[in-house]
Each structure stands twice: as structure tokens, then as C-alpha cells.
Amino acid sequence: MKPVNTQPKRSDEPIWWALFSAGGVCFAVFLPGLMLLLGVLWPLGFLELSPLNYASLQQLAAFGYGIPALALVGACICLPLFHAAHRIHHGMHDLKLNTGLAGKLLCYGLAALLSATALALLWCVLKQPLV
């Protein structure tokens, strides 16, 4: 019998799966409402949406909306990005595209890069002087 390996190589999959799972919850709970309101009803003019005027949005940011805004960007952009990266990474395998490690790095790397960009953009919005 082969001896039991007491120091097995740890898988990094739990990290990606946790991000996928958390992003999946956000996609299912936060995004439907956001998509319907910001993506459909607001552009069609069905909503008043006064806070979405540029000046009032800036005021909103100025009134110490830092932490809630950070949580909002994390829940509505960053985590769903990792959710999408996970599904695309495994979807490529389903489509018999053998992209291997490069595909994995590209998927999760892009998710990380875009998440950092979203957080940087939020930082710029919050730090912006009021008009």
C-alpha cells in the first residue's frame, strides 16, 4: 500500500469557489433590482430618480457615504466579477477549449484588475471636489 501523504498540496479552489459563491448571492439578490431600475426603467424615463442628477449624486458622496458606497461597489461589481470569472473559466472547459492555466489566470486576473479599477473609480468619485 502507498504511504499516506501527510503534506498534500493545498488546492486554491476554495478561494475561487468562495468568491464565486458570494458573487452568486449578490447576482441573485442585489443585481435584479439594480438591473431593472438602472438598466431599464430609468433610461426609459419611468422613474423620477432625482438622486441620479449629477449634482445630487456628488452631494450624496460628500455626505459621508464612503463605507456604504464601498460595500455597494464590492457587492454589485467586484464579487459578481469573480462570479463571472469562475463561470467563464469552467465554461471554457465545457466548450472543450483547453486553455489551461493561462485561461485561469486570464479569468481571475481580469476580475481582480476590473475590481481594482472599480474601487479606484469610486475613490475618484468620493474625492472629487463639488461643482
Next chain:
Amino acid sequence: MTEQKVNSSSTPKPYHSELSAFWWLKHRYYLLYMLREATVLPLLFFLGCLMYGLYSLSQSEQHWLGFVAFMQQGWVIALNLLAFVASLFHAKTFFELFPRVMPLAPAALMIAGQWLATLGVATVLFLMLGAG
């Protein structure tokens, strides 16, 4: 004749089943699986819109008005409507998974509770953003 030739060789060839890249078109169940996986494609489009909005907000009012005009284009609204429908399909599959992974309460109750959360978030957003 050729069959006999193959059989007479010393080691038989191993059997490889050929799986096409379009295996998921063969059965409704597989197709639904692939559709669920594809829900992230319109999601990515909507996330791009959100990031464009953040960017324009960080620039100037001119940029912001440009973003508003972008969002009002027909094809953008159509894609975001698709993203909304996809999010509901994803939510249905995701909510049904939860009671199977972690059976804390009767499945129907857990699924209903999660839909209630989605509805609650949408309602709060609707009230916050100013109902017309």
C-alpha cells in the same frame, strides 16, 4: 477484411468516445445548464455599464450626461433587459441550490425567503431612487 486486420494486431486500440464541443445541444437539461452558465455574459455587460457610470461620475457633468445618453440607447436597454431576465434565471437556480447544500429549513421556505430578499432589495432601491 479490414476488421480482421485490426483484430489480428497484438494490442487492441483503446476506445475513445468523441465528445463534440456542442454536446450541450443534445439534451434539454444540458442546454439549461449551459444557459445558466451563460447568464454571466449579459451580467458582464451590465457591470461594464456600472463602471462606465462610475467613471463618468468621477469626471464631469458633461461625461455624466454622456453616460445617461448611452444608457438610453435601444440596444443598451435591450441588453440590460436581457441581463435582468438572466439574473432572475440565475437566482432561481442559485436559490434552489441553497437548501440542498445547507438544509436549515424546509426547502420551499428557504427558496421563498431568498426571493423575498431579492424583492426587498428591489423595493428599497425603488423607494431610494425616487419612484416616478
